[in-house]
Amino acid sequence: MKTNQATHSCELSIVMPCLNEAETLASCIHKARGFLERNQVEGEIVVADNGSTDGSQDIARSHGARVIAVTEKGYGSALMGGIRAAHGKFIIMGDADDSYDFAKLEGFISELQKGADLVMGNRFKGGIIDGAMPPLHKYLGNPVLSGIGRLFFRSPINDFHCGLRGFRRESILALDLHTSGMEFASEMVVKATLNGLRITEIPIVLHPDGRSRAPHLRSWRDGWRHLRFLLMYSPRWLFLYPGLFLIGLGLMLQLLLLPGPVKIARLTLDIHTLLLSSCALILGVQTVTFAVLAKKYAINTGLLPHDHRFVQLIDKITLEKALVFGLATIFMGVFLIIYGIYQWYQTGFGELVSGYMMRILIPAVTMLAVGFQIIIASFFSGILNLKNQKES
Structure with missing residues (x-):
């Protein structure tokens, strides 16, 4: 399917990658729908399901979201599946673990309407609530990898791995993103920078993960994959x-x-x-x-x-x-x-x-x-x- 030929039928698509998020998915969809209604934004909520076995798909549909089944495993694969299927001119993506507040997306849509191609959230400027980010990520992983990204590519972004970000659908599809794992977050920022897209950053608050199970992220494995990608692209x-x-x-x-x-x-x-x-x-x-x-x-x-x-x-x-x-x-x-x-x-x-x-x-x-x-x-x-x- 030629993704760049999709017809845009609304202004905004809110895309959530999903893999067994039954505990928090309904809350995320509810907040996102509330944002759309309060701000009178014509939009949709897309749940890109990566093979959930806990009934997440039924929860999404029952709360009015459109479910896209993505068979290829990985965070990046799920997101690209959702982005390709989205109908919005703009897309705001965010994890479905309730760590991001989908009720407060005004800053993203405002920057996109002003002409930005990519709007990144910055958790370090907006605030990280106690327990929301492991110390290893807060004081080592994210600062070091974001610093390497700024040094290697002269990127203006201070939080390379923030999962809440907005962008123009066509601009991001034109980057031809390939990575399937967590390094997808770095690939988007790097390629957007190298291709001269207009990038802005806004402060957001990171909340503790609302799930009772362990997160999908594996600190050392995924950190190495991010670093490997940054090196290979420079x-x-x-x-x-x-x-x-x-x-x-x-x-x-x-x-x-x-x-x-x-x-x-x-x-x-x-x-x-x-x-x-x-x-x-x-x-x-x-x-x-x-x-x-x-x-x-x-x-x-x-x-x-x-x-x-x-x-x-x-x-x-x-x-x-x-x-x-x-x-x-x-x-x-x-x-x-x-x-x-x-x-x-x-x-x-x-x-x-x-x-x-x-x-x-x-x-x-x-x-x-x-x-x-x-x-x-x-x-x-x-x-x-x-x-x-x-x-x-």
């Missing part, structure tokens, strides 16, 4: 910056130690450190090439939006130019190896001073490895261009 922080650091460290130590040992107080840096610097340099080059190739692939496949400056820079580095540079690097490495063999010949192929010879061979092997990496990376980059060339 080749700069996952590959580029660590790679540049390793290259800088490796080059600095190579230049420092090639003439001979260096003493710093009682510490002596010698041939062993030079060997480690070679490893850092090789790994750094490999990591930076991964950054370039990963971003190029992500742009080509639509996972990341088009980056004009990046594409211009990459277009200047043709396959032929990269091959010439890689071959030149390999040639320098071969030259140093030949020079080392000549030095050995001068001794009648006898015993050599190991430190002196290693200061020739370590840079030589480093250049061979780096040159080879550049060549194979340039060919792989060319393979990534084949699809675009075919389409053009």
Whole structure:
């Protein structure tokens, strides 16, 4: 079904993902319906059921909600099922555990009517009632992951994982969200930021979960899934910056130690450190090439939006130019190896001073490895261009 062709028959859809929420679902629907009636908003309540076995579906229908059965498991899957089925121009989504007050959605609809594409709730500004959020989430998980999200993507959002948020249906569907689990919350914010959507944030109050059973959220598992998603969507922080650091460290130590040992107080840096610097340099080059190739692939496949400056820079580095540079690097490495063999010949192929010879061979092997990496990376980059060339 083409989701972006759905007909909007009302202004607002309130979407609630549901998996065995019999204890709290009726209360959430009642509050949401009260909001619609008091504010004279033409809307609907959609319960995206993810396979409940406690009668949640019947409760939803008996209270006037429209139930959408979503067979694919996961928080993100349930929400996307509800969003696709929604009829509203605007959507406000929120968990059905009674931790969010669906009776107080005026701030969301107001911001959406003013032109916002995504309106995020902020529980830290609005207030977290005692017992509503575990200390691990309140003081570590949410602040750290939200901080990483702001750093990586320059997002204006301070509460990445707030489950109560409003948005324009068409704007969010156009982002082509894929994740099925709890990381769906991060994906929406990240992609909205990268695609330049208008994002605002309003304070909301978080109430204690109204259910007697344990929540579906698993702190460490879902926290890792959020972090993994943030890293995978930022080749700069996952590959580029660590790679540049390793290259800088490796080059600095190579230049420092090639003439001979260096003493710093009682510490002596010698041939062993030079060997480690070679490893850092090789790994750094490999990591930076991964950054370039990963971003190029992500742009080509639509996972990341088009980056004009990046594409211009990459277009200047043709396959032929990269091959010439890689071959030149390999040639320098071969030259140093030949020079080392000549030095050995001068001794009648006898015993050599190991430190002196290693200061020739370590840079030589480093250049061979780096040159080879550049060549194979340039060919792989060319393979990534084949699809675009075919389409053009």
